[in-house]
Structure formats: structure tokens, C-alpha cells
Amino acid sequence: MDQATSDLLTRTGPGTRMGNLMRRYWVPILSSAEIPTPDCPQVRVKILGEKLLAFRDTEGRPALIDEFCSHRGASLFFGRNEECGIRCAYHGLKFDRTGACVDVPSAPQVAERMRITAYPCIERAGLVWAYMGPADQQPAQPGIEWCTLPESHVFISKRLQQSNYLQAMEGGIDTAHVSYVHRYEVDTDPMHRGVKALDYIKADGNVIFDLEKNPFGLTLYGRRNGDEDTYYWRITQWLFPWFTLIPPFGEHSLGGHVWVPIDDENCWAWSINYHPGKPLSAAEREEMQAGKGIHVKYEKGVYPMSFRPAANRDNDYLMDRVAQKDKRAYSGIHGFSEQDASLQESMGAIQDRTRELLLPTDKAIVMARRMLEEAALGLERGMQPPALDAAAQQVRAAGVLLPKTQDPKPWAKDKIQNVNGKPVYTL
Numbered sequence: 001m002d003q004a005t006s007d008l009l010t011r012t013g014p015g016t017r018m019g020n021l022m023r024r025y026w027v028p029i030l031s032s033a034e035i036p037t038p039d040c041p042q043v044r045v046k047i048l049g050e051k052l053l054a055f056r057d058t059e060g061r062p063a064l065i066d067e068f069c070s071h072r073g074a075s076l077f078f079g080r081n082e083e084c085g086i087r088c089a090y091h092g093l094k095f096d097r098t099g100a101c102v103d104v105p106s107a108p109q110v111a112e113r114m115r116i117t118a119y120p121c122i123e124r125a126g127l128v129w130a131y132m133g134p135a136d137q138q139p140a141q142p143g144i145e146w147c148t149l150p151e152s153h154v155f156i157s158k159r160l161q162q163s164n165y166l167q168a169m170e171g172g173i174d175t176a177h178v179s180y181v182h183r184y185e186v187d188t189d190p191m192h193r194g195v196k197a198l199d200y201i202k203a204d205g206n207v208i209f210d211l212e213k214n215p216f217g218l219t220l221y222g223r224r225n226g227d228e229d230t231y232y233w234r235i236t237q238w239l240f241p242w243f244t245l246i247p248p249f250g251e252h253s254l255g256g257h258v259w260v261p262i263d264d265e266n267c268w269a270w271s272i273n274y275h276p277g278k279p280l281s282a283a284e285r286e287e288m289q290a291g292k293g294i295h296v297k298y299e300k301g302v303y304p305m306s307f308r309p310a311a312n313r314d315n316d317y318l319m320d321r322v323a324q325k326d327k328r329a330y331s332g333i334h335g336f337s338e339q340d341a342s343l344q345e346s347m348g349a350i351q352d353r354t355r356e357l358l359l360p361t362d363k364a365i366v367m368a369r370r371m372l373e374e375a376a377l378g379l380e381r382g383m384q385p386p387a388l389d390a391a392a393q394q395v396r397a398a399g400v401l402l403p404k405t406q407d408p409k410p411w412a413k414d415k416i417q418n419v420n421g422k423p424v425y426t427l
């Protein structure tokens, strides 16, 4: 890949082409629990390179505004959250959730021209989402399955990844790596162990990939030998511009991620587990809370909470060479997400894609990159971004045995698109 294409794909700040594309979708900003009650402490958030401030106003409505006061630029983090707005602590200017300046104590007549940036917010699945694009282009609320379910059915955590979003998201699309870095973890992790799928995954490391472009993004078909007359298909979904859905493991909850740029060198990796038809059990929640499965244990003693894993680049991700020798941890790192983060952060903040040498298993990544690039360039030419239709986002990942003669694509169209009320396909 040339440097210009790499820049197009990885730069997401205001005015960049990928930044413009991403701003046309609802962006997960922070968890509702980070601003739990009316007038609770405001929280600094950086998203797509913009320094912002999230708060919940007196009426309980979430808000996202510029972090800095329009007067002389003081951070509103040090302000007061009171009576439906944030009052700057320096000279008392006050801003409401729409960014309007509602009070200038020393010069009320100029309030109107003191407005700051603000973005509309909604809450779904226990997350606050903001729309950061042109006001007249606001899309329907996100329709991906886990964000349409009752909160009892869903568990979501986030972790800080100290790399560009693209190399993180590529890990979610590249299912070939599961047979290597995650190889031993699947046997012991409470959210993966004890399922039939693992037999097929282990018996056949030579996965054959096929791809399908869809209105929502990309469907990735991974084929392994099944039983005598069947293939075992693991079907992964990538949805514009940053959702990935992981093929399920037996009766364990379904999983997925969202990869959201904080700036060009950091991203939020949101990890989601859910059951479409029933609440998560107390035991499942406890394991997720404890950092099992795709969730992590956080570093402690940092204020404000960093959401950085306890195993991070400053401590070589708690490298355990004994576990590596003993075949308990393939790379010596423990935890699925920590394993991914260690490798993806090791590429540098923004991977130098002019030097990579791609392999056949990278087909899906190449296609996703191309689709992102086309969408960003298309937007520039006045075309609408893909996958804005919330109904088209109602897809699932799956694991299924199909007769060797059966084409999985019509099967997928029938069984794992428009999934409302349909069974989960898993083994």
C-alpha cells in the first residue's frame, strides 16, 4: 500500500477523508455508567481527534460539547455541572447541552456569539452515542443487534488500545490469527471452552476463506473440514465503518467489537457479549467483569480511570515465558484482548503499510480497506456512505456445519441476515 492510501485510511481528525466518513455514523462515545446521574461529574473524552467533554444534565440527558470554553479557552472539565449546563470555573460562562452559551455574567448581551461545538447524543445498549457529522445528514439510530436488545442481555466493556484503529480492527476481520496467538486460551477460557467447534478449529488449521460484499459491509466465510460429508463454516461479519462480529462458540454468548478512533495513535476497543433471546446469567456477567473472554483486567491506581489493561506495553503485557514454553499461552501473553493488543501495538502507533507483504489469508483485510477507501472517496464526490440503513445492520456471525456441496452464501442470506427472532447458529 502506498503512503497516501495509508494516510487516507488511518487519519480520522476533523476535515480528513476517513474522518468525514466516520462522522456520518453514530459514534459510541462512552458508557452511560461513566456519567451515571443528573449533574454528575463531567468526563473528558477524545474522539476522532477532537477533545470533548461528556456530561449528563439536570434533566438526565447525555451531552457532548467542546472541552474548552469559548472565552479564553479554559477546560470545562474544571467547571461546574449545574442547572442544565456546564459553567466555566474561570469567569462563569455557562454552556448547555446544545453548545449554546446561556450565561455571560459580565456581559449578558454577547452570550449569543459565545456558542461552542456540541453533538447530539442518544443512549443505546448502555452506551452514549454521538453524531458528529453535518446536522442535516443524521442517520437512523444504529441497528446492530446487540444495541437493540434489553440491557439484561448485553455486557459491554471498553479498553484503551495504544494504536491506530485500523490495525486493531484488522485483527477483528483477520480470523486466521485465532489458530495461532489464541490457540491455547480457547481451551481454558470460561467463555470459549468445552465446545465442539474447537475440535474442528484444531483439526484443520488450513482455513480457506471466501468473501462477500454486502450492503452493510463484508461477510467472511472461513471453511474447515467438518465431519465426513460436511464443512465447518465460521462466518464473521464486518459492518461499516467499525463493527466486527465474532463467530460463536457453542452456547456461550455471542461476541463483537467496535473499533473507535480516539486520535490517530489510540483507539477504543469496545467488547460486547450478548444473548439474542435471553439475559446473560450472573455467572457470565461475573466472568466478563473479571476480564475473561474478550474483556480485560484494568490497570489500577490511575485517575481518571484509563481503561488501559493491567497488561500493557509498559510491562511487556506481563510476558510469561514459562506459560509459553508449557503451551498455556502461545505468545506468553494471557488474555485474548491482551494478546491482540500486544501484537497490534507492537506494529507501532500507525503500522507502516508501505512495507507489509500480504498473504492469501489477508484477503478480507484488503477488501475492507478497499471498501473504506471507496466509501471515503465516494463521499467526497457526493455519494451517500454505505450501511446507513439500520435494518441492514441486523446481521449475526455464525458457526455451522453444511454439506460439502452447499454454498454458504444463500444460507447466510436466509439465516443470519434480518436476524430478528431467528435462532443462533453455533456449535
Ligand code: FES
Binding pocket: 069, 070, 071, 072, 073, 074, 088, 089, 090, 091, 092, 093
Ligand atoms: S475562560 Fe471560561 S469563562 Fe473565562
Ligand SMILES: [Fe+2]
Binding pocket: 171, 177, 178, 182, 336, 340
Ligand atoms: Fe484476536
